[in-house]
Amino acid sequence: MPTYALLVRPAMNRVYAESAVALTTAELAVFDRAVLDGRISGIDQTRIGGVPYVTFDAESFDKRDADYLANLSSAYALFEVHGDLLAPIELRPLDRFDDDLLTIQKYAGKTNEHFTKLLLNVTLASSAFGQQMLDRRLRVLDPLCGRGTTLNQALMYGYDAEGIDIDGKDFEAYGAFIRTWLKRKRVKHHAETGRVRRDGKLIGRELRVSLGVNKESYKAGDALTLGYVNADTTRAGDFHRRDSFDVVVADAPYGVQHGSRAADLRRSPLELIRAAAPGWATLLRPGGALGLSWNTNVATRADLLAALADAGLEPLDDGPYRDFAHRVDQAIVRDIAVARRPQRR
Numbered sequence: 001m002p003t004y005a006l007l008v009r010p011a012m013n014r015v016y017a018e019s020a021v022a023l024t025t026a027e028l029a030v031f032d033r034a035v036l037d038g039r040i041s042g043i044d045q046t047r048i049g050g051v052p053y054v055t056f057d058a059e060s061f062d063k064r065d066a067d068y069l070a071n072l073s074s075a076y077a078l079f080e081v082h083g084d085l086l087a088p089i090e091l092r093p094l095d096r097f098d099d100d101l102l103t104i105q106k107y108a109g110k111t112n113e114h115f116t117k118l119l120l121n122v123t124l125a126s127s128a129f130g131q132q133m134l135d136r137r138l139r140v141l142d143p144l145c146g147r148g149t150t151l152n153q154a155l156m157y158g159y160d161a162e163g164i165d166i167d168g169k170d171f172e173a174y175g176a177f178i179r180t181w182l183k184r185k186r187v188k189h190h191a192e193t194g195r196v197r198r199d200g201k202l203i204g205r206e207l208r209v210s211l212g213v214n215k216e217s218y219k220a221g222d223a224l225t226l227g228y229v230n231a232d233t234t235r236a237g238d239f240h241r242r243d244s245f246d247v248v249v250a251d252a253p254y255g256v257q258h259g260s261r262a263a264d265l266r267r268s269p270l271e272l273i274r275a276a277a278p279g280w281a282t283l284l285r286p287g288g289a290l291g292l293s294w295n296t297n298v299a300t301r302a303d304l305l306a307a308l309a310d311a312g313l314e315p316l317d318d319g320p321y322r323d324f325a326h327r328v329d330q331a332i333v334r335d336i337a338v339a340r341r342p343q344r345r
Contacts, residue, residue, distance in 0.1 A: 001058070001059050002080055003080070004081065005048060005055045006053060006055070016326075021052045022045065024072060025323070027118055028054060028069070028072060031068060031072070031121075034130040040061075042056055048086070067092055071094055071121065072121065073121055110147070115293070122324070122336060123247045123290070127287060127340065129288070137224075139162070140159050140248075141162045141164075141247070141249075142249055143280055144165060144250040144253060145170075145174075146165055148163060148177070148178070151174075158213060158224065162229075164231060164233045164239065175228070178226070189212065190209070191208070192207075204230050204232075206227065210223040210226075211223055233276050242283060243284070243286065245285065246285055248291070250291075251293045252293065269294055269295070273292065273308075277313070284341040286344045287342075289338055289340045290308065290313060295328075295333065295334060309339070313340060313342075316340065324336040
């Protein structure tokens with residue numbers, strides 16, 4: 001049976017680099033289960049020439065399979081192993097824009113963009129729409145979007161992206177960044193900011209952007225949509241229709257003051273999720289998935305999964321889904337929880 005070797009992309013963050021190979025191994029196992037029909041086996045961490053790789057066996061492996069793996073969060077190159085030789089396999093990632101859309105922003109507390117991509121990937125693959133990730137423009141919501149790393153990754157994939165965050169400074173910073181980036185890159189777009197009112201009351205501000213992957217698609221009216229609402233995430237249903245997103249992904253903040261104005265929710269990420277997850281769940285299409293990362297030092301996995309189950313979702317908690325915990329710093333051990341909205345019968 002042919003063996004393949006995936007070269008892991010070097011990470012600038014030293015701590016994340018120490019976890020990257022193990023995280024890629026778990027991510028690959030989720031992809032195998034969700035989009036590759038379980039056709040690969042023997043997933044392992046291997047050193048070749050002193051360099052870390054993720055290796056696996058596959059009896060049948062075609063270009064479409066390689067296209068899926070091209071989007072793994074730390075995929076750098078893929079080879080078929082022939083004895084002591086490595087034969088390269090072309091990788092064609094979904095990326096629609098230059099990668100500085102993800103890397104140019106630098107600020108304290110920014111989530112590593114490789115991890116943001118991993119969280120989105122695992123959630124996408126775990127939804128009923130995982131096998132469509134190469135072909136269909138999916139809709140992504142980050143209800144705790146901060147300065148928009150998840151929004152930018154969704155745009156990189158050519159997806160429509162929506163975000164919610166209560167922090168006005170983050171809202172303004174992201175608006176300034178994306179407008180400047182689009183102008184500098186000469187991406188055809190239209191952007192505007194306005195106020196959102198319900199029943200005569202101001203409940204938030206909103207950034208709306210339409211942008212083209214290229215000039216031709218924009219002129220043809222085939223623009224991507226990007227939205228960011230500066231508001232309380234527990235009111236997500238005031239801004240978006242039910243059953244309208246394929247995936248919801250969020251990095252639960254380690255200081256949650258921008259999650260909600262309610263004092264008790266500012267103190268506890270778990271209480272924030274308990275309050276907000278039912279609303280997030282209604283925004284998912286049947287079969288859609290919600291993926292959360294959080295600090296296990298402030299909430300147990302059992303409690304977090306229980307909160308998602310109480311929101312009407314079905315947690316995925318076996319096999320590779322239990323292999324994503326990794327250290328961020330002395331105070332933070334980050335993990336991922338994924339749950340699906342049941343499909344209608």
